[in-house]
Amino acid sequence: MRADHRRGRSRRNALVAVTALLAGGGGLVAVNYAANASDVTAAAPTTRSARTISCPDVKSKLPAVPRQAQAEVERNLELLDRQTAEAGRRLAETRGQGGPDFVQNAILGPLADKRKATIDRISIAIGRSAAEPTGLDGLAACNLGLAAPGTQPSGAGAGAGQQGNDGPTAADFVDITKVAPNVRAVRRTAGASTGAFTSRCGTNERGQHNSDNDIVAPGVSNGAHHVHDYVGNKKVDFNSTNESLSAQRTTCTNGDQSAYYWPVLRDTSRRGPDANALGGGAEGNRGAILVPSTVTITYQGSPTGKVVAMPRFLRIITGDAKAFTNGTKNANAHWSCTGFENKVQLTDKYPICPRGSKVVRSFAFQSCWDGSNTDSADHRSHVAFPDARGNCAEGFKAVPRLTMRLVYKTPAAPNFAVDGFQGQQHNAITDHNDFINVMSDRLMRQAVSCINSGRRCG
Structure with missing residues (x-):
């Protein structure tokens, strides 16, 4: 449909x-x-x-x-x-x-x-x-x-400081210096689109938080059952509509009104302000919310060809908040440390970083679009990942690949964890990210032009 x-x-x-x-x-x-x-x-x-x-x-x-x-x-x-x-x-x-x-x-x-x-x-x-x-x-x-x-x-x-019977435990953390390199470089063909377009949207300094999810549960307060960080669009909640999102101001310096949001990371050794609130401590998500030190939002090209514009109001969810019990089919979590990102990416473990290094969460969204729909009943079928060679399946078109990089100064393991659903053990594999494209058509055309021409723009 x-x-x-x-x-x-x-x-x-x-x-x-x-x-x-x-x-x-x-x-x-x-x-x-x-x-x-x-x-x-x-x-x-x-x-x-x-x-x-x-x-x-x-x-x-x-x-x-x-x-x-x-x-x-x-x-x-x-x-x-x-x-x-x-x-x-x-x-x-x-x-x-x-x-x-x-x-x-x-x-x-x-x-x-x-x-x-x-x-x-x-x-x-x-x-x-x-x-x-x-x-x-x-x-x-x-x-x-x-x-x-x-x-x-x-x-x-x-x-405060207790994740209770939901985890994580010390076994959910690994010393990244002892993990064998597992990152492979992406091969590009002669027709690859090699440019990049960056939106600088801050780190949620305004403290926009709620436990809503306008993609999965529109009209439902606390539809996520865990708390989200937001950058970009200044008002995103269960009441959001295409009209309200397009009327809002943005934290992005280039006018990008898109909604970028993800589950917060918490310092579980300290008591948070939402210790007894829905989405927070009342649903097993306890601890002080950690604000990332940097958030980098970049749109990249396809390794095999040019990209076309995303439609306005395209909605994408990457990762699976219930991957601990659902399995890895839709999981897309990536954890690492500064200085190790091009060597080691973890999926189901949190990293223990050496002195001077910080924890990094990174996300690469689906970059193949069906050419028609801005959403689908399962919120996944209208978009897909390219195959191992970077090609989109028949009937799908390559769009700018949204990548996000979040850097944190965290307390010592095992005193930090990502927000999640009860029963998911706060496992690292449940990490996920949500996106609603609210770029103006003009700004999206600019992004596509930069990417296809091999330039780096912001």
Whole structure:
């Protein structure tokens, strides 16, 4: 279906078309269950246990989903995740309330009812185009259990500097000086477009932060469930529309109004200002937000030919925020240290950098476009990566390749982590980045001209 290049304010109320980035339908919500009345004795108030709501994973039990049903299925899988998160927050907020059956009657029971209705909608959506799946009813009920001994809960009230049972651990970090070189140079053909176009947009000095995602969850507050840094467009949130984005000012010195945003990196040894807020500590993302020392945004060419202009309002997500459980199919994380970037790039580990070196997160976005759509139901199908030789697949056109480089001065490992969804262990492989092209047509033409002519412009 052709995407409307001029989606208006109706996007505010649009249903959430959820990508695999947010799919799952299961999950573990750990909260500070200091507990409901029946679970704590007055004689031992200090032994209160962290409790978790654990729900069966629905996505992994589904058959192949017909293309016609994918958007509706993904939307309902995201709803299952939100229902579990909401139940976890209620568990934390009602601690000390009710009698012996309070948790079952007020939290787990209603959660099971909501999940059953949502799972039924998934089955019906699939059944319209294929055989309706059976045996999913048993996935509705969730359980309450104890968190692993010695861990802290992921919900509100946890102390600063603790990532709790979500990680990361010391095993998630590696001394970059001990990693064998793994970076290979890209080969270019005679017709390569070798220029570059840079937008200088600052480092989010204004502190524009929220846990929204206007691409994946338009019209939904806290649709990301983790906090984003923003540069470029000065007002991007769940209410954003093409019209509002194009009317906003920008932090970019060349007038680029595009929205560039990514999950924040945190110093987990310190308490952050959002320790009890949604998107922050209440959802397992704890610590002080680290501001990058530099953010470099560059558009590059194709190693095999010329590039064409991106359409205005093109939306691209690179990486997978749930790659820890989804697998590496859509993962696109790159971690390194200054002085090592052309030698070592890590994907599922955080780097331990030597003295004088800083942590680097880098992103290279999809640079093949289908020539028609500015978005797609899964937020991926309208764009793609070139093949190993740098060629776009048939029907796709090479567009300027957006690359971003974020440099940080971090605390000693393992005291930093990227924001993410609960259950993803704050693993380095879940790193991702989001982009909405709001360049004027004139500025985009200038970028394409610089790139195709081999010049470097800003």
